[in-house]
Amino acid sequence: MTENCDCPKKEGMTSIETLSKEEILESTQEEIALEVSSDKYYLGVDVGSISTNLAIIDSQKNLVESVYIRTEGRPIQSIQQGITLLKEIVGENFQISGVGATGSARQLTGLVVGADVVRNEITAHSLASLNENSEIQTIIEIGGQDSKIIIIRNGLPVDFAMNTVCAAGTGSFLDQQANRLEIPIEEFGDLALKSNNAVAIAGRCTVFAESDMIHKQQLGHSEEDIIRGLSEALVRNYLNNVGKGKEITGPIMFQGGVAANVGIRDALRRSLIKQNKIKHEDDIIVPEHYDVMGAIGVAILVMNKIVKNPEIKTKFVGWQIPDINYQTKGFECKGCPNICEIIEVLMGEKVIARWGSKCGKWDV
């Protein structure tokens, strides 16, 4: 399609990656024996809408250290904060052999930390889950803004779905309601477990849910019952929206920030058993490091890349990241009728990247 844009045509979008041929072959083959060198460590950084997770793995894919903090709408600051926390644990002289970035802010993260691999979070998550347990048939992931389902057969992802229109059925739905009830989100799950009688609450839309909640509160229902009702509403929304038409069978890996919520875990379990999708309660597995799975996944991807090509030197900026002054600026390009929103990332005074243009005119 030739738009009437007089900008010089260059490559349309900035660096994007999907799986390379080698990576596909690897995931379709049996585990390849990797050369073990115990002194190499890999860092994965996952910056999502709600949380920022960092994970360091060793060359046996074991988690060494991890950090989980809230993004709070400031991705760069949260990366810096995360790196600071990691530095305090492992020390300034800790050698990192490779860095990977994932999550919805992966492009920005990749620049800030100097990532060797930038990959989408869905691929990273399925990789981490399969690494944890190769038997799983379904991955259910409920994150801050996204919820997804990945269907795995014979150790390979065959189908996936994500929430489509809005953030209903995701962590931010719970977050909103917790805020409204003035209950810390961490206590939400335990409260739900105390209830024996769930209150019916609309799950489609936070606005509907809120008016339902107000109504039920005013009728005199207890807080616990309302919270349990909310948990069930979220699960119902998830299964009917994201999981619609998908063959959900156990073992199921349940991950993402919401997996921390015992109330939701319980509601999901009961709902799936009721629908005859799983037989035992143990069919839902919550991985030990459920909150940093994305970071682990992308660290594994980096490790695979570096082990294959030992000559690659990592682009990792280093532990001084928190001391560097990163800034972002946005402006509208008036060059053509597309009116693209351009984002400029500055490292100190230097522009290190620009993106957002359709024609590539502003790319550095």
Next chain:
Amino acid sequence: MESHITYPHFGPLTLLFKAILQELEVPEERIVNPSTPNKRTLALGSEHSPEWMCTPFKLSLGSQIECIERGANHVFQIGGIGTCRASCYGPLQRVITEDLGYEVKFTNIDYHLPFDMMRDLQSVSNNFNIWQTLKALRKIWVKNYSLDLTEHLINFYRGMEIEKGETDRVAKEIYDKLFSIHKVKEVKKYHKQIPEIFKEEVQIDEEADPLKIGIIGEIYVVLEPLLHLDLYRRLNNLGVICRNTVSLKKFTDLPAKLNPFVKEYYKIYREKARPYIEQYCGGDGQESVGATILLRELGWDGMVHIWPFSCMPELSAQSVIPSVTNDIGMPVLPLIVDEQTGETGFQTRLEAFIDMLKIKRENERNGKPQEKISWETFNYD
């Protein structure tokens, strides 16, 4: 009052509308060309639209208002008696523009009614009689073939080009050339050369092993880059070749309509969809399902299903697509668009979908070497 005519911006097929007016010999100074829509066009349209209306309505209204402000007083577009909300676009837009204080005439052509369509085209033309209109229509359908072909070629070559931007450059030359020729015979002759031109001028990566992805969904969203957020270019940049399964040939392809031995492209899709959706469900819903089945049979890797929020026909299709996927093993990625411009979620889904398709394909091949990809095997028209 002298009529100043405008037409909708319709992605790559904007050129078709331009060709129609050109062939109907509407004088250049009486045509108001719509500019490429942007966020402001959409905002302008939304401001004056009912909230529940689908995004294509809002965007086309915004574009119309922009053109009316530039002097247009006659809107030529597609519409008519179809069985989705597209049929009330024209009347509703007329009422809205009236309320805004403009006096605008609307001509909505409809492929369900070929004779009315001829009359409408005649009324738009520069005092043509019915025979002249028919002759003009002949040129239009021939050019429609070429425009569709070029569009498919772009999405094929751009996914594998070595020098970035080469395909777009070639395409622009072809479009320019297409508009400078007016004789049917010459257009037909040029049509045959188009694949050759791409082959000669665009260097492709011979080693490339691209995925083949079909794009189904509501016609306006499938075609308009502002609404599909540059889906084709995104896919091409990820090393995927793709093609859409919609076309305005529904409206212009008179020979296929009259010839009992030729089946129109959309009827082939509808037939394929029959085990799942028995009846025409409006818009392109049935075609979306049918195309998924057909492309699986042809060995394609996956589909992207894209539609505007609240589009009824595509929602009907969406509800049966999971069972189609289960039966034939064709993954379909659903994408719903509205006024949002957040592109991250969109990009993430595409990247993850492609990763999954790559793994799936490798597994299905089971070590067999890749098939040689060429335009001849890609094109199924």
